[in-house]
Amino acid sequence: MDAETVRAGLARFIEAKTGKPHAIEGLVRLSGGASRETWSFDAVAGEDRIEAIFRCDPIPGIPSMPGRALEFHLIKAAWDAGVVVPEPLWDGDDTFGVKFFVMRRVPGEALGARLIRGEQYGEARRVIPAQLATSLARVHTVRLAAHPELAELPQPAPGVSPAQAEVDHYESAFRISSPDPHPVFELAFRWLRAHMPDVPEQVLVHGDYRLGNFLFGEEGVRGVIDWELAHWGDPMEDLGWLAVKSWRFGGKLPMAGVGDRQQFFRDYEAAGGFPVDPERVRFWEVYGNVKWGVITITQAATYLTGRSKSVELASIGRRTAETEWELLNLLEGKGD
Amino acid sequence: MQDRPTIDELLEAVAGFLRDDVLPNTQGRISFHARVSANVIEMLRRELGSLEEHYASEWDGLDHLLGVEPMPPGLANVREGLLARNKQLSERIQKGDADPGPWRNALLAHLRRVTHDKLTVSNPQLAAEG
The missing domain is CATH 3.90.1200.10 (Aminoglycoside phosphotransferase (APH), C-terminal lobe)
Structure with a gap:
């Protein structure tokens, strides 16, 4: 997806989830290719700032690996069980026409x-x-x-x-x-x-x-x-x-x-x-x-x-x- | 016979260009692939320097395990022959010939030598450990 599509969709989605309009700032694509996209952004409303990650399947209609389609539920189950994982915020709806979810951004090194x-x-x-x-x-x-x-x-x-x-x-x-x-x-x-x-x-x-x-x-x-x-x-x-x-x-x-x-x-x-x-x-x-x-x-x-x-x-x-x-x-x- | 630079000398020049010129002046995927390419060329230099010796040693090891066969002339033919003989070796393992017994011990010693030879080309650091 292009950045404007992601920005507009996220603005609608976050407003629906939080009940107030947020500006989408610092939107940048982190990785992804044929299999999945990962974007980083901040949703800002006055003093409130949500630092988050948006993950989505790239193309509608192509079935995901089960683990990927269920990633939000997996992270939610892990979070509830006390595993150290990024906090899952919201599972996606039909905003983008592809499966997606939003989780809190965790700064850190992985290499x-x-x-x-x-x-x-x-x-x-x-x-x-x-x-x-x-x-x-x-x-x-x-x-x-x-x-x-x-x-x-x-x-x-x-x-x-x-x-x-x-x-x-x-x-x-x-x-x-x-x-x-x-x-x-x-x-x-x-x-x-x-x-x-x-x-x-x-x-x-x-x-x-x-x-x-x-x-x-x-x-x-x-x-x-x-x-x-x-x-x-x-x-x-x-x-x-x-x-x-x-x-x-x-x-x-x-x-x-x-x-x-x-x-x-x-x-x-x-x-x-x-x-x-x-x-x-x-x-x-x-x-x-x-x-x-x-x-x-x-x-x-x-x-x-x-x-x-x-x-x-x-x-x-x-x-x-x-x-x-x-x-x-x-x-x-x-x-x- | 070609004039100098030799194969090894030219590969060294290409690896140096990738490592010293491309790598520091590129970013992201291109830079990463330049590093991978430089490493591949260094690996090929090691492989070219040891290929004949490693082929002959693997052939000799297989002679002991499968019975003596004359090694064909030409490196491409040796490679084909080694593939066929390793297929034979795989079939004998699948049949259970390598379950505990003296042949298994000989086989393990052979595979250790051959795999160590592969590592001296692909990962000399790991090869030096053991």
């Missing part, structure tokens, strides 16, 4: 390497692991029974365990998109199928809970973002994903590059999380490396098949080897 290396983030590195553990424990208190509005999120078919559903999904993506053989992934898929955990509980899983997907400042976590991959599944999946080596951005500790594994488990349990089964977390860490490895192959495939000319996507194909190396370490019991 992983800055947390790992930034001199000003010493205190943040110290406190963030426990903060992440606490927020994650609260994400996992969200159940389908209490949140019918989240029923459209992906969930395993009846009789299929979360682990099997996830492994099936990425193995078929691998078979479809990999032009070349990858013996390490064959070994890893075989290992995963031999170690499928039987999961008694199914809860809200963030699905992309890692360094890079939360905003932080010098005092720590300010807001968990990027809920597009949320689904119903095994809570241990999020713990395993947080330990995947590629998401440490060079940090020396396993959890998000800054947290000790055992301490993180204790903090998660103390915050009301499920009892941690380290073997099950290890399963999901192996799965996570496979998943990221398959994503590097599928992203490179967008270049190889001519769907994208991006040198970035093309070169991601050469990052597959990192996940293969880590998988060999994990399969030989040499993970940290």
Whole structure:
């Protein structure tokens, strides 16, 4: 959408929601391409100023990923459960002809390497692991029974365990998109199928809970973002994903590059999380490396098949080897 | 034989242009892609310097796991041959041949060598760690 359309629509929408006219100031598009638009703005009425983010689907009529269509409800459920997230303000209506919502703007840094290396983030590195553990424990208190509005999120078919559903999904993506053989992934898929955990509980899983997907400042976590991959599944999946080596951005500790594994488990349990089964977390860490490895192959495939000319996507194909190396370490019991 | 500059010397010149001229004078997506491109060229320089040795080493490792086959002449043919042999390796893993046993240990040692060789090209920092 162009800025004038967004400005005019937001002015009408905010007035309807608050009952008084607001000027829309500082409207600027932050990111987005084919999949979604994100705009930053302030809504000002006299002394009142609402600093906010507007997120919308770009084209009417194209169905969203479930997690994206439900993003407002996800953030609302997380907010109500006590997760540190940007405050959800209003779910969209028919103002724009596309799905949208408005949340409060949280200032902060998201780039992983800055947390790992930034001199000003010493205190943040110290406190963030426990903060992440606490927020994650609260994400996992969200159940389908209490949140019918989240029923459209992906969930395993009846009789299929979360682990099997996830492994099936990425193995078929691998078979479809990999032009070349990858013996390490064959070994890893075989290992995963031999170690499928039987999961008694199914809860809200963030699905992309890692360094890079939360905003932080010098005092720590300010807001968990990027809920597009949320689904119903095994809570241990999020713990395993947080330990995947590629998401440490060079940090020396396993959890998000800054947290000790055992301490993180204790903090998660103390915050009301499920009892941690380290073997099950290890399963999901192996799965996570496979998943990221398959994503590097599928992203490179967008270049190889001519769907994208991006040198970035093309070169991601050469990052597959990192996940293969880590998988060999994990399969030989040499993970940290 | 071409005159100098060599392949490596010309790639070095292009990488230097991207890194020292394009990168500081552009912003956003263009600047980011200039950085990615400079890194890709540095990776290609490492790959060109080690390609023959890595191909021969991978072929030799596969000889031990799958039985000896003569390596064909020409790097393109070796690449095709390596793909076919890795497909064979994948099929044997799918059949369960790599479940715990002596062949698995030999296979893991081979995959470690091959993957480490890949990392020395694509991510030398990580390769140096282990």
